[in-house]
Each structure stands twice: as C-alpha cells, then as structure tokens.
Amino acid sequence: MLLITCPYCGPRDESEFSCGGEAHIARPLAESSLTDAEFADYLFLRDNPKGLFLERWRHAAGCRRWFNMARDTVTHEIVEIYPMGSGPASKAGKAAHAASWRRDTAAEAASKPAHKSRAKKDKVS
Amino acid sequence: MTQVNRLDGGLIDRDTPLDFTFDGRRYGGFAGDTLASALLANGVRLVGRSFKYHRPRGIISAGSEEPNALVELREGARREPNSRATMTELHDGLVARSQNRFPSLGFDLMAVNDRFSAFLGAGFYYKTFMWPKAFWERVYEPLIRQAAGLGALSGDPDPDVYDRGFRHCDLLVIGAGPAGLMAALTAGRAGAEVILVDEDFRAGGRLTMERETVAGINGADWAAEAAAELVSMPNVRVMPRSTAIGVFDHGIYSVLERVADHLPVPREGTPRQILWRVYAKRAILAAGATERLIAFDNNDRPGIMQASAVRGYVNRWAAAPAERIAIFTNNDDGHRTAADLAAAGVEIAAIIDSRPDAPASDVAELFAGAVVSNSSGRRGVGHVTLRLADGGRKHVSCGALAVSGGWNPNVHLTCHHRGRPQWQENIAAFVPGDGVPPGLAVAGAARGIFSTAGALADGRDQALAQLAELGIKVTSATVPEADDTPVKITPLWHVGGTGRAWLDQQNDVTVKDVGLAHQENFRAVEHLKRYTTLGMAGDQGRTSNVLGLAVMAELTGKTIADTGTTIYRPPYTPTPIAAFAGRSVGRNFRPTRLPPSHHWAAEQGAVFVEAGSWMRAQWFPREGEVHWRESVDREVLATRRSVGVCDVSTLGKIDIQGNDAGAFLDLVYSNRFSTLPVGRTRYGLMLREDGMVMDDGTTARLGETHYLMTTTTANAVGVYRHLEFVRQCLRPDMDVQLISATDSWAQFAVAGPNARRVLQAVVDSQHDISNEAFPFMACRAISVCGGVPARLFRISFSGELAYEIAVPARYGDAMIRALMAAGEPHDITPYGTEALGVMRIEKGHVTGNELNGTITAHNLGMAKMVSTKKDSIGAVLAGREALVAEDGLCLVGLQAIDGDHVTAGAHMFAESTPVDAAHDEGYVTSAAWSPHIGASIGLGFIVRGANRHGETVRLMNPLEGRSARARICSPHFIDPEGERLRG
C-alpha cells in the first residue's frame, strides 16, 4: 500500500494508480533498421533492480496522466516523481538513469533522428 | 447463580447485572465484565481444550494475547468460533460455548491424543504422513482435516454488514495507556488532527488494572478524565474497541474497529466491524507490554495465569481467579500482584521468587530462590510443587498460580517493514530495533519504559518530537505525577523437569519440542518456528516466542541477543475475513453496468449474461421455447430471413479528435486511416508491439480531424489505456485527444434483408439512406424520430445488410421501442449475444476467442492489412521470419460431419496420425450450431489451413473425453462474396 503524490492531483492511494513498468524506454523510429535482438532490447528486456528503480505510473482513477517515479523497490521509498518527457532531478535518480545498460543500446540510439543521435545521447527521452 | 469469586470494588457497573450462558449453564455478570472476568467471577476455570493434545485449558491473560480461552459465541448464522473470552465484552443473553471437545468439555474423547503425545511431537506430521505416497490424498489428508482447527463456522451466510473506511490525521496514537493518552493529550492540545485507537473498550491500558495514583487521583480515574478531555476536542477522534493491525507504506495503517461486537445484534444499518485505512503523517506506537510466563512441568493447568492478569481481574473486574492464589515470579512485579491481592482480601498461598535475593514480603510467606516445578489437580490447578532453595520439595495448595516472568514490549507493529527487535539486557526483553517503519515512533512500555511516570513522560516527549517534525508548535506540556518504581528482574525461562513444560499453549509446543528441533538441527529461529509451530498460533507467539528463543539459546549456548527473534507480520491480532471484504459482497461485489435497452429487454423476458461488467441480453425466449437453442436458432434465422435488432452499446467507443488524429490512427492500427474519406468507416487491425493482434474494430471518420473508434466489449478498457500510453508516452508531440464515448451513445445493430426498410421508417425523411446515397461502410450524422440526433454506420457483423444506429444514451430506450414498432411489419426479431455469436461465426468474423494474444494478422489471412509503407505499432515484429512462414497456422472454418459436434478448445489432427503433441496441427477457437447450415460449425487455426479446404480432420478433446470429425472449409459459411451486406 503506497501513498503516491500524483504530480497533478496530489497525494492519492496506490489503488488509484497503475504501474507501467520501467521508464525511459524510447521507441525506435520507423526508419531505423534494428536487428531482432536489438529490437528485443526495446520491447522485451526490462530491469528488475533491488534498489532505486525509475518507473512509469499512471493515475488511472484520477487525471489519467502518465508520469515517472523513482521508487526504491526494497523500502518503497519514493525518491521523486516527475512528469513524462522529463528526466529525474535527484542525484540518485540521475545516477540510476545514467547507470542503466539501456543507455548504450542500439534501440535507444534508434529512437532519435540519426543526425542528432550523438548530441542528444545524454538527454532523457 | 451466585458469583462465588466476585470481590468488592472494581470498574464494573453493579447496577446493570447481565445473564449469559457458557456450555448451556446460566451465569451472571455485570456491565463492564468481559466473558473471561465473568467466568472467573463465577468460579469457572476450565474453558477449552488445546489444539493438538486436547489438554484442559483455562484463561491465561486479560488481553488480546490470550492463547487459550478461545470460545464460540452466539448462535445460528452469527455463530463465531475462536473468539477470545478476554476480548469479549459481556452482554445480556450472550451465548458462549467451549471448543475442540467431544462430547463435553469435562470429558473429551480426543484427549486420548495426550496419552500418545510421545508420538505426536514436533515434526510429527512431516515424519509420519510421508508414506505410502498414495495414502496422502485418500487417508491422511481427510484425517488431518477432520482433526484440524478449533471451532467451526455456522455454514450460513453472515447476516451482518462489515464496512471499510478511510481516515486521515496528523498523528495516529496506537494504545490508550499512560503513554498513549499523554501523547494524544499533548498533540490534541496543540491542535493537531489526532486519532487515538485502543483495543479495549475502556481507556487507560494497564491503569485500569492497577492500584496506582496519577496526578493525585486513582490511575483509572485519571485515564477516564484524559479520555473525556480528548473526546471533547474536535480535532481528536478517540476510537475504542479498535486495534491497529498493520503498518503499511508511507504512513498507512489498518485499524479494525469492533463497532457492535459488544451488542447482541448490531443496531439496524450499522456495521458489525469496520476495517479502517488510516493515512497518518506521523504515528506513535504505545501498545504497552505483555507479561511472560515461566515454563515448568504441567504449567498449562487451568488456573495458572499471568500475574498481571490475576491482578487485573482483581482490581478492574473484582473477580478473583481463585480463593487462594500462589505467586511465582522472577522479578519485582510479582510482589505488586501480592500487594494487590492482599489489599483485595484474597488469600495468598505463597510467593515463590526464583531470586535468592528476593525482597522481603509482608503480605505472604515468601520462598526466595525457590521455583515451581510442577502442578497437579483435576481440570484445574489444586497444588503446585515447589523446589526450594535448599533443594527440598514442598507442596502448596492453591486454586490459581500467578506467574510473572518479566514483560515483553509489544514491538509487533515495528516489525511490519521487516524491522528486527533487539535484546535489552536490563529488562531481559526485546525492544524495537532497526527498521521501524518511517514516521512511527514508539513510546512507553512498548519500548521498555515500564514505570507509569516513565511512560507518561515518554508519551509526551515522543508526541513533542513528532509535532516538531510536522511543524506544529507546542507552548507547554506538563506530565502528571505518578509511580516511578523501577522493576528488577533476574531472568528465569523454564524450570527443568521430567514432564512436559509448555511454551506455546495454543499450538501445544513444549520445551522438549524445542529440544527436538535443536537435536534435528532446526536451530535458526525461523526454522524453529516452522518446525515446532511455536509462535504460529493466533497470538503470533506473544505469550510464547521469547520463552522458546530462550530455551533454544540455552541449548545452543548462544545468548538470546545472538539467537535473534522471528519477525511479526500483519495482522497484529486475528482479523475476520469479512472485515477485509467489507461492503464488497453481494450486489456490491463489483459494479454491474446496464446497457440503455436493459429495462426494455427485461420487459421482454430476456435471459441475461454477464459480459465483463455489463449485463447483456443473451437471448429472448418466446412462449413454448424450452431449450435455449430454440430461441437462438429462431433469432438467427429470423434475422437472416427478414430483420433482427441487437443492443451493441457495450462495444468500446473512443472519440479521437485533433489535427494529428489520422496520423495517430496510422500509428496504432496496422492499416491506414489518414486516407479514409470523411463519412466512411474502415475495419482496423490493432497490433501489439510484438506483432500479435491486440484488438479489431471499425473506425469511422466523422470529420477532417474527428474519428470514432470502436473496440470489442472485452478490450474496451485495455485499448483505451493503450491509446493513452501511445499518446502520452510515445508521441506526446501529436495533437490528438482521446475521450471514451462508450456511455454516451446507445447503439443498435439492425441486420437482415429488411434492415433498410425498418430504418427508413425511423430516420427523418430528409436523410437519404438508399444503397446509392449510403453505401456499405458509409457513416453519417442524421436525425431520427423527429429530430433526435443520431449517427448511422453501415457496418455488418452478421454478414447481412446491416446498420448500426447510435443515439444519445438517454434515447436508447425510446429507440429500441421505435425500432421494434417500425419493424413490426417485417416481424423484426430482437436477438441476444448468443445469436450474435452464431452469426459472426457463420460469417467468419473473428473476436476474442480468435484474438487470443498468440495470433498474428498472417494467421488470420490478413497479412496484407499490415502496411509496410508506414510506421505502425507491431509492424516490425509482425514480419519476423517464423511468424510469416508458409506453414503457419491459418484461420479456417470447420463443419462437423456424421452429426458430430465441433467443440471449442479441441485440437486438430489429420486422419491417420497418432494423437500426440507432435502431431497436433491446430485448435478450435469458436463453435456453434448453425441453423443456416444445419450443422455444427466452428472456426479454428490449423497449419497450412488455406490450402486444406475440403480435407477431413479429427477434433480431439481429451479434457471432455470427446472426439469428432470435421471438414475444413472457408471461414465464411455464408455469402463469401459479401453480396448481402452490399445489397
């Protein structure tokens, strides 16, 4: 039983939310030509860390908006909640984001227009 | 009946006498009594039989930790087993019975188990019921089930209401003893929103059971005054009869309130119990402490009790557990009991203090350095045997033995986030350790501060600390004067002997069982618990755990601190399942949604079926029809012959608007929608990103930037969620808005050769719906019945000339009546979901049965619908080699031959192959009797199906032990060219 602070509606009971799993998984652009294995990184492989985890949640019974949440899977401590489309602001959240194996995948690179892929690599999708 | 052991004084209302029965005998008590105190006052010591050995057992405690005095309350449907007599408030006419005995409490046949106890020790079940293996299901399990459990349920539905509720506060205080009251007073006076919960019906905790002075007045009176002050504060909610049973994340607590357990029957409309979810910014646990026993041979005899309970019964309830009571202690607290008993005029047989340096007593004969080594007596203690300091023996006759083994802080709630209590040597007890839930502070005896003055001060201090964190200012907070005597203890856990010394009296675990666990190497505390069941009873080891750990520590030569303790989990005390269910029973179990034509359908005598949360008409029986298929066959044939009508409002409808609506649909559908002309409808296939089909349906373009999508009834919620995910997480840049419109519109399918004629009678005349003006797959905003706005779609699920007409939901009832009236000349027939299903199978339309999550567009023969010219979800992986292989599964129709029946779920095999997994060629997804074909038909997937039309296959259904033969054919049983729906 969690008490989650929806970034728009305020603190609400966990039962109003649905969890969408790992956050910051960008969809490869159509023009990219990934191998099946690379595509699988995007579609099938998910982290399951013991500790801080960046997740997508949706306030299903409220404003129906998706948002991101940095939650410790051991203590259930919620380190921060931040809107969809932005990256974590906390030190721990930033570290968890940077440390993800996903940052180096071809699938993530393929989610950005080709000519910008290098420059935007460190940005959060 | 005279109350033989009733004393003077006490906190009972002698002006309100109450009658009750126990095992059929009538007794008397007073308002303020518990069942336990009333039984003791009446001289009843034997109240139950133990779980395993059926040993006679009596009342041990005066609180929620009671392991023995479990009784069955009330009669009929309200019969409730395993109720703790110590927590049962007496009411007039209460009916209570003992449990786990046959034929009577005094003479119990199963007590024979006690004679065979040598064979029934720890691990008995694990060792005995191992072999032969075949015996488990037929012999052992039924036997164990027969013997297991204590009380029995009535078997009738519970007539009472149980409720759930939500409350919020700044500070939750758990326990209304001196620490809790002081904490609540401090916070309440500071203006904080406070909730104070206490499991007793009278505030004060131990203060109600002691002879103590607080602020110059009797402690119980001080507690009553404090409670009254709290009740008078608008910012404080005092909840008696309420137990905090669990601590969850982020300050969420579960509290069980027993609203009406103290009444014969709940007041009309009020719930019996309420399970509250309390959201507390901060909380203070002031749950007090529980006195431990000392194990010695036959220490489970009725009359052997916690010394604090004996004192409590005498002081609060004026009920002496016996006329002559001995006291066995290892600490100063036992002497307090002696003083209180003496003050109440109860005869004290002896004080047996295991400490050689025991303080002198001026109220009774003291045996310092002595222990109680055994007890004797029939159905209750009559004598105890002392082993004196000089090694000599002595018998002391007594009707009760008050045992004081030291106090265990009630740390349970601090463990609910996996916190581990830690050992504190000076009080020889576990106190809260690391891992106490965030926001929860512990005060008073619950953290080992046992004196009243200490508890009061700690309650205030913890409250001040919590208030400071909440930013609430406190100007002054004084603590009343009270007793501050320290308690000295020299631990003694068990007295060695040759018989059985009991640790866990509810689960019948002895010192020897712990020895056996040690011998068989189940030495870790968690192993010890599971092997012996020590601490696994309803009291979660509150009276037994530390004793068992101490015995194990002795055996392993480790300290108790090193041995550690098991952790406690919610619920703190046994909680009825009904309280968790709350109001979610019967019609409130889950919502039932009614489509707009429901009332009309009910008038027609429709048979309804639950479809998700909807109640839909399944068929409309007519007079004389006895079998459901008569009705369904008639509905199908009448529709195909002339015209039928069906409520399809339950299909999911999603309104999609925005400049990028078309592009958005191109992304979520495998086929293209941005090119769909305004006023037209197109069938769409929606894939998951892994290439499997998620859902299908038609989407209409109502305007340049306005589409209306339909989904299957079952997937309406899932598809909407998926679309919102795509919009918000994948493509937030798109200008598109999604609004669920399912409830907005009442929608009816009108199908059959006469469908247009019926519609022409209701559609306002200015709208031309002729075939030329309104061809197949057209859609348009129109009006009906003289100006009612409507939307008309020319789409067909049945394969007939068909329309779906939508009107605002409020007109749904009027619309179905208008359609029925307009269709009368054509013998219009309403049809339900069964006929709908038959017709879609006859037409070869797929639905949830086929779209089972493993099916691709390729399997459906719709590979061409996955556009490769645009990006769409699922397009990439739909092209995986194995998914587009030529020998993959392919949708086919099946027609049974030789009068056989197609059954859904059957697997398909070629004529002459073995029936095994290796030769499995596919499976049947849908089946129906087709009145049109006159045979049992179905849809299914079989390898290379497109090339196998005409072939005969065997349909094997081992689950139902059936097999049949069927011919593979096109899935379009009727009108494969689609001429009817274009006509």
Next chain:
Amino acid sequence: MASVSNEGQRPPGRTALAGMTVMAHDNPEGGKPGLVITELAHLGKINLRGGSDMLPVISNHTGCAKLPDNNRVVSVGDRHIVWLGPDEYLLLCAAGSETHLHSQLTLDMAGIHAAVTNVTDSLCALSLRGKAARRVLAKGCSLDLHASQFGAGDCAQTMLAHAAVTLIAHDASGFTLVCRTSFAPYVTEWLMDAALEFGASFRG
C-alpha cells in the same frame, strides 16, 4: 446536426437512474436522513481539452475570469468549470443548454488546439446532501474528505468503492458526484446501502 423537423414528436429521454425505485431509509436516530441523493437529470456536461488559449472562448460563454487551478472548480451562475487534469476540464451547465453551448464552443474554438465533446449522456450527476454525506463517502473513497481539506470549490477524480467518480464539494454537507452513466445504478445503490445507518433517501 440535421435540422429539427418536428420537435413535438421527439421521444422522451430517459435519465441514467430512471426506473430505479424511489428508496428511503429512516434515520434511526430520527430527524432528517443523513444523506439525500438526487439525480441531476440530464445536467449538461461538456468535456474541454486544450490549453489556456481556450480561456477567451470559455470566458465568453461562461463569464469565468480564469480557468480553475488543479483540483478546483470555477463557478459562475449555473455554469461550473471543473478541473479534471492538465488541459482537461468538465463544463457543467443547465440541462438542455448543452447542445447550443457545445456547438458555440466548437465553432469558436475552430482555430485552437482544443477538443470540445458533449458528454452529457456519458455521465450521470448526483447531488449528495446531508450531515452524513462525508461519512458515507469516506466508506468508499480514500480522499481526505475533512472539510478543511476538501471544501467548497474543491474537486477530485477518484474512486468510490469500485467506480470512478468525480467529486465536487459545494459546502460542508453538499456535493455533486459525477460518474459514468452505466455505473450510476451501482453507485446509487452503494451509497444507499452505505448510508443505511444514517438514514438516506433517493429521488430520481
């Protein structure tokens, strides 16, 4: 929409709770029922999606000076603009006025990134009044309904028992509850059951 040819023959509309028997439980303690439920039949409801550039248009048709903040309602006369989420509002208006208002808003917002949808029949509005209203709601709603936390002009989309609802507080004892039309019978029956101990009445 097509022109209305013969208004007089329009069939009657049916409310979400039409056909539900009038129910009443006496207050066991005497006096007024603790909860009085009234269906706000056909109350006009328009869903508005879009950013602050909708304000001039909305202001023009409702007289509101600003769009509501999060979890708040802005009321002008019988028109209420209820915050539902970022860039999403529910406009409540008198029964019957929604058709005209909807087409006006649609026209006026033609150049704006906005979606205007008439959801009058999609949703059912109930008026809840009475001393026990908050206590009854707190049996199925996890919000902090204390008057200091959820007072006049506050609103929330939340769950009541198993149904998604929008709650709007008017004063200490008065609320408007909005739920899906097809859930309305369930919500009403649940409220009546939960209010049994306080006395309750329902009027369609």
